[in-house]
Amino acid sequence: MEEIKVTLNSTPKPKPADESCLGFGKSFTDHMFLMDYTVGKGWHDPRIVPYGPLTLDPSCSVFHYGQEVFEGMKAYKGANGSVRLFRPDENFKRLNNSNERMCIPPIDEEFCVHAVKELVRLEQDWIPSSEGTSLYIRPFIIGCEPVLGVHPANNYLFIIILSPSGSYYANGLEPVKIYVEPKYVRTVRGGTGYAKTGGNYAASLKAQQEAKGFAQVLWLDGVEQRYVEEVGSMNVFFVIGDEIVTPALQGSVLPGITRKSCIEILKDWGYRVSERKITIDEVEEAAKNGSLKEMFGTGTAAVVSPVGDLQYKDQMIHISDGIGPITQRLYDEITGIQLGKLPDRFNWVQTVE
Ligand code: COI
Numbered sequence: 001m002e003e004i005k006v007t008l009n010s011t012p013k014p015k016p017a018d019e020s021c022l023g024f025g026k027s028f029t030d031h032m033f034l035m036d037y038t039v040g041k042g043w044h045d046p047r048i049v050p051y052g053p054l055t056l057d058p059s060c061s062v063f064h065y066g067q068e069v070f071e072g073m074k075a076y077k078g079a080n081g082s083v084r085l086f087r088p089d090e091n092f093k094r095l096n097n098s099n100e101r102m103c104i105p106p107i108d109e110e111f112c113v114h115a116v117k118e119l120v121r122l123e124q125d126w127i128p129s130s131e132g133t134s135l136y137i138r139p140f141i142i143g144c145e146p147v148l149g150v151h152p153a154n155n156y157l158f159i160i161i162l163s164p165s166g167s168y169y170a171n172g173l174e175p176v177k178i179y180v181e182p183k184y185v186r187t188v189r190g191g192t193g194y195a196k197t198g199g200n201y202a203a204s205l206k207a208q209q210e211a212k213g214f215a216q217v218l219w220l221d222g223v224e225q226r227y228v229e230e231v232g233s234m235n236v237f238f239v240i241g242d243e244i245v246t247p248a249l250q251g252s253v254l255p256g257i258t259r260k261s262c263i264e265i266l267k268d269w270g271y272r273v274s275e276r277k278i279t280i281d282e283v284e285e286a287a288k289n290g291s292l293k294e295m296f297g298t299g300t301a302a303v304v305s306p307v308g309d310l311q312y313k314d315q316m317i318h319i320s321d322g323i324g325p326i327t328q329r330l331y332d333e334i335t336g337i338q339l340g341k342l343p344d345r346f347n348w349v350q351t352v353e
Pocket of ligand 1 (some may be wrong): 071072073132201206233300301302
């Protein structure tokens with residue numbers, strides 16, 4: 001492994017004084033990690049430098065054709081003061097899957113986990129400690145070749161930035177209202193839906209902007225616009241009778257790490273979990289006949305968030321006024337493991353020594 005060169009920031013910023021005002025992804029720490037890729041040389045020059053603006057040629061491919069991938073993960077200050085990461089290996093495995101789809105050269109997953117640990121160790125005083133807060137970690141890669149031809153870039157920059165953050169939703173664990181998008185689609189099978197790439201999120205903005213008064217948009221499949229896919233910042237789960245259903249991963253849904261973890265926990269608890277196709281009509285019908293007990297979203301930023309209402313065309317599907325028992329139990333279990341309040345029985349946590 002190439003050694004990570006560290007240049008310390010000589011003008012560190014004051015840490016946020018009031019953790020209740022952090023919000024999500026609004027402030028950044030004093031340092032960032034950078035690494036370059038050059039054809040013929042591979043990934044090289046890993047370094048930690050003071051956080052600040054980048055100097056990039058305006059012709060860089062990321063600005064024109066969106067050749068970009070990213071990840072989202074979190075560091076927590078554990079009950080005993082240890083610094084904890086939740087399944088960071090899974091994030092870099094997924095980053096490589098996104099890289100493959102976006103024609104970006106693969107990264108060394110183990111080295112990237114090491115880089116995150118080095119950066120987080122240096123910035124550990126930035127990890128907030130109050131309930132619901134964490135240090136959000138955003139690794140991303142951009143195509144940097146200064147040329148306007150449409151082809152995979154020859155140069156890339158890998159960057160990791162850190163942001164002390166609170167809850168993704170302004171009202172914390174209160175059930176959110178979601179708009180089921182009947183017109184726009186996020187992605188189609190064969191597209192880039194399973195990759196974590198900026199374009200998927202850019203494509204989602206219009207619908208979110210039009211869905212005034214709703215926390216998020218629920219995407220339906222891009223062909224028939226019947227099958228439930230995901231929310232964009234969360235995967236979704238429905239508790240219907242004694243079955244817990246989440247849309248199957250078929251290329252257009254992001255393979256969430258919190259999604260995967262929740263499925264493993266729920267199965268371990270003995271629940272019947274189905275990864276299958278589910279239409280919005282089935283959800284509507286289950287709400288009508290009383291078998292739809294709970295709906296929740298899962299994501300790194302959103303953790304486990306209850307959904308209270310779904311607006312679909314002219315129907316308001318009411319699910320619950322509060323947090324359901326399975327949603328609450330999952331939230332407690334996942335955050336308990338992340339913070340070290342519960343045993344890490346699946347071996348998911350890596351500590352920063
Ligand atoms: C995450 O949960 O980490 C995400 O990347 C979702 C996001 C776009 C905020």
